[in-house]
Amino acid sequence: MIRAATTPHPRLGVVKLASCDGCQLTLLNLEDELLAIAERLDIVEFPEATSHRSNGPYDVVLVEGSVSTPEQLEQIHEVRREAKLLVTIGACATAGGIQALRNFADHDAFRAAVYAHPEYIESLATAQPVADYVKVDAELRGCPINAAQLVELVTALLTGRRPNLPDEAVCAACKRAGRVCVMVAQGIPCLGPVTMTGCGALCPGYSRGCYGCFGPREQANVSSLSRQFISLGRSPQEAGRLFAGFTGYAEPYRDAIVELGGLPGASLAGERAHRAMGAGVNAEGKS
Amino acid sequence: MTNVTKSAIGFLPRAGFQHLIELLAEDGRTVIGPTVADGAIVYGEIHHVADLPQGIGAEQAPGHYRLVHHADERFFAYAVGPTSWKRFVFPPTLALGESRRDDHGHVSFGPAPREIPRLAFLGVRACELAALGIEDRVFLGGPYTDEDYRARRANTLIVAVQCAEPAATCFCTSMGTGPGIRSGHDIALIELDEGFIVTAGTPAGSAIVTRLDLAEATAEQLTAGADQLAAARDRIGDPVVTAGLHDRLLAKLESPRWAQIAERCLACTNCTAACPTCFCTSVSQRSDLDGHTATTERRWDSCFTKGFAAVALGGNFRPRVQDRYRQWLTHKFATWIDQFGTSGCVGCGRCITWCPVGIDVREELNVIAPPPQVSAGPAEAAQPHAPRSSVFRVEGVRRETHDTVTLALSTPDGIDWSTARGEFVMVSLPAVGAVPISISRRLPRGLELTIRAVGPTTTVLTGLERGAEVGLSAPLGHGWPVAAAQEHDVVIVGGGMGLAPLRPIVDEILAARSRYGDVHIYYGARTPSDVLYTEELAAWAARDDLEVGVTVDRADATWLGRVGVVTHLFDRARWDGTKALAFVCGPERMIQATVNALAGRGLTPDRIFISMERHMECGVGLCGHCQVGPFFVCKDGPVFSLAQLGDVFGREGI
Missing domain, CATH: 3.40.50.80 (Nucleotide-binding domain of ferredoxin-NADP reductase (FNR) module)
Structure with a gap:
């Protein structure tokens, strides 16, 4: 839609939950486009860029991070009420993020292992993607999100068309880029066939398997791929752990991790907790 | 050494091969040939014989590829790798056009700037020559042609090298495409330990060959060449019985095997990307932030992606992976013959090697459609033609229902549309998109389109006002008789x-x-x-x-x-x-x-x-989206008689 000059600019907010700010940085790093975007949108809330706070209502709100604390849970409901369009950005917001690996283990044990005074830490037992709590209108995947996809989303919002965000496997982009399959040619396990494209098949371009940053694609045949990992010489548990990255909590990666033996998280957490209580620290230092 | 006469067969000693590369470069060509990168023999730029995979081959099996070293010094002792030549004549992404739309609703469409490189392909195998021949039929043989492909193809010189090291995944013998080189090359080489038997296939090839310092090939050399070809053929055997495969396969559309394959198939698109003949594409637009200027870009797509057979309002004609695998296999080995008069498979084995989970089409064909009758259809005559958008003006808007309007559109060029054949037009708006819309009335100076707002593009179209402009293709498809x-x-x-x-x-x-x-x-x-x-x-x-x-x-x-x-x-x-x-x-x-x-x-x-309703993207039978059995709905339909459709009608997942 072509906007008349008199139309007020849409109000854009950026909201952060449990996250590393990397996705916000992607927006901040749009050096060529950010000024042009700022001319067409009123960016009213953007914690990574300005400490100036402004509440909604928003025409569009970009949400980074997963819901990990009781406070964030309250916040996301408030943001939803204030936003016409809620777009989750990044692996944390769309899949729970790396912090959602705690969902496979004992939250209290982790808390006790990491913090000297766990009683001061208020966190939820699990870190969840935003869509588990409120309706999400669109999502940008990735850890971090892809700058070109972000510009595409903003452009589509401004021009009133459907954002062109492909639903294909990483393999499609990988082969268009002319890359050699790392799994077939080098036996390196790669999540590309079950992962949503968006990164431009970055890791296979460096002879690494895909880590699944963009999360599972539609109809991801995770069980067939895990069988192949095993036939490439990985143990079932190793195969399962390959799915346990930034989007490991997303189905069906989550199911694969559990089916293939789970993560050694609970025992690890227990061990650390034991150390934190003074039993193992010195012993480790000496051994 | 002396220059041989045209009738004699020449022999190029290995030491003279660099000269061939130089002659191709002197001819103004970028030489593309085999080179080692990322653990495979891929096709890239060749400047020197040192760029070639000398003494290197590859071990191949379903889902498996590893480089191996040979004892000899041959440059071409390998079977085809992950790259296919289609990448160079049918690029993975291609800017098709540029369009503009100003604040007053005026639109314009133009071609994207394009540079057609002058190339030489070095090391093309017989199966790959056959693949290029198939692509020629697909892109140039029908009523609509791909002019970008034509230009790239015309600007390419082909140096073929006969295969002597087939892989365990090869089956060109079954598909009748190799391993011997027959046609489609400008220059053909047979590599022996000490050098190359050289023949020219075209005047362009001959112009290069006559400048080489050739000896006359000896009888022993010619025999050695023939022997290694025979050995290659024996090693491949005849793994797929192709007699009657068309009918056998189409008789098994309800085989339980399709669902079993889907348990393994990742629908990752590696097979279609590696295939030297798969030609499906999708088109999308990129625009500036205001939607004033847009570039239309075509990219390789695949019948394995979820959106490939999807239509508005969430419908999908091939929702399951088993539907998509069946579409791919039956198209490649059966309905392709109905469409193009040739199988879509050349037996290069790439889809077998590069399937991450090693699904082997030879095995699947033999399980689904076990052997044996021959079928072939005629190839259509080429008529260079590509639909281009003309600008039409909205003359009137009539609201039909809460979500549907009828736009009366006039053409500024004065063409009488009242007798125009064709059933639908592709309607495009810069930075918004392009959609197929049926003609709902023919007018002396234009036409009417009745459009329902079901997606973002149709929502914008139904909001257009009098005076706005849109791009329209020529009327496409076969209409009501x-x-x-x-x-x-x-x-x-x-x-x-x-x-x-x-x-x-x-x-x-x-x-x-x-x-x-x-x-x-x-x-x-x-x-x-x-x-x-x-x-x-x-x-x-x-x-x-x-x-x-x-x-x-x-x-x-x-x-x-x-x-x-x-x-x-x-x-x-x-x-x-x-x-x-x-x-x-x-x-x-x-x-x-x-x-x-x-x-x-x-x-x-x-x-x-x-x-028939199907996902249409190009409207002219070149992108592959709308296929139903042997038909392209856009080009062969969308109107069909039930007799024409036969048992394709009403079948699930086709």
Whole structure:
């Protein structure tokens, strides 16, 4: 839609939950486009860029991070009420993020292992993607999100068309880029066939398997791929752990991790907790 | 050494090979050939013999590829790797055009700037020559051609090298494409330990060959060349029985094996990307932030992606992976023959090696369609033509329902559209998108399109005002055979938006009413507020030479007419179906029910015509999205007789 000059600019907010700010940085790093975007949108809330706070209502709100604390849970409901369009950005917001690996283990044990005074830490037992709590209108995947996809989303919002965000496997982009399959040619396990494209098949371009940053694609045949990992010489548990990255909590990666033996998280957490209580620290230092 | 005469066969010693590369470069060509990168022999730029994979080969198996070292010094002792030459004549991404739309709604369309590189392909195998031949038929052999492909192809010189090291995944022998080189090359080489037997296939090849410092090939060398070819052929064997494969495969559309393959298949698209003949594409637009300028870009797509057979409102004709695998395999080995007069497979084995989970098409073919009859269709003559958008102006907007409008569009170039054939046009708006829309009326200086807002593009189109401009392709596809209905009774059955493409039939009949027998028009809509063309329906109903019935699924307080499905309108009609032709358009389920009801009234499949809905992207049979069995719905349809569709009609997941 072509906007008349008199139309007020849409109000854009950026909201952060449990996250590393990397996705916000992607927006901040749009050096060529950010000024042009700022001319067409009123960016009213953007914690990574300005400490100036402004509440909604928003025409569009970009949400980074997963819901990990009781406070964030309250916040996301408030943001939803204030936003016409809620777009989750990044692996944390769309899949729970790396912090959602705690969902496979004992939250209290982790808390006790990491913090000297766990009683001061208020966190939820699990870190969840935003869509588990409120309706999400669109999502940008990735850890971090892809700058070109972000510009595409903003452009589509401004021009009133459907954002062109492909639903294909990483393999499609990988082969268009002319890359050699790392799994077939080098036996390196790669999540590309079950992962949503968006990164431009970055890791296979460096002879690494895909880590699944963009999360599972539609109809991801995770069980067939895990069988192949095993036939490439990985143990079932190793195969399962390959799915346990930034989007490991997303189905069906989550199911694969559990089916293939789970993560050694609970025992690890227990061990650390034991150390934190003074039993193992010195012993480790000496051994 | 002396230059040999044209009739004699030349021999190029290994030390002279660098000279060949230089001659190709002197001819102004970038030489593309085999080179080692990322653990494989890929095709890249070759500047020097040192770039070639000398002494290196590859071990291949389903889902497995590893480089191996040879004892000899050969440059070409490997079987085809992950790259196929299609990448260079049919690029993975290609800017097709640039378009603009200003604040006043004026639009313009132009071609994208394009540079066609001058290339030499070095090391093309027999199977790959066959693949290029197949792509020639796909892109240049039909009524619509891909001019970008034509230009790239014409600018390429081909140096073929006969295969002597087939892989365990090869089956060119079965597909009849190799390993011996027969045609399609400019220069052909047979590599021996000490050098190359050289022959030219074209004058362009000959111009290079005559500048090489060649010896005359000895009888021993020629025998050695023939022997290694025979050995290669023996090693491959004949793994797939292709006799009758077309019919055998299409007889097994309901095989339980499809579901079993889907348990393994990742639908990752590696097979279609690696395949040297797969040609499916999708088109998208990139625009500036204001939507003023946009670039239309085409990219390789695959029948394995979720969106490939999806249509508006969330419909998907091939929702399951087993549907997509069946589409791919049956297209490649069967319906391709109906479309292009040749199999789509050359037996290069890439889809086997590069399948991450090692699905082997040879095995699947033998399990699904075990052996043995031969089938082939004719190739169509080439008529260089590509539809280009012309700018049309919105002359009038009529709101039909809450979500549907009819746009009257005029062409500024004065072409008489009232007689234009074709069923639909691709309507494009810069930075928004392009959608296929059926013509709902032909006008002397333009046409009418009835558009329902079902997605972002149609939402923008239905919001256009008088004076706005859009891009329109020439009318595409095969429409209703209205002329064939002369001297017959006519039954027209529409459901929902399906009345729009049927309206030109009524126009055509009314323009020469006496030539037709009885005419019955039956129309069903969801609710009274969804009824299209209410005034025209009333006008038609007022005539004594038309029978008009309208029904709705759900009535409201204002509705005094019939309620129920559209077939109820003629359940008890007295007309005789054996004298009638029927034209049916609407949602898939409504078409199914109508066709059953019509058949029950004596209409034979050759006299029932339906319009099929499918995902259309290019509109001219080049992108692959809309395929149904052997048909491209855009090019061969969208209107088909039931007799034409045969058992494709009503089949799930096709």
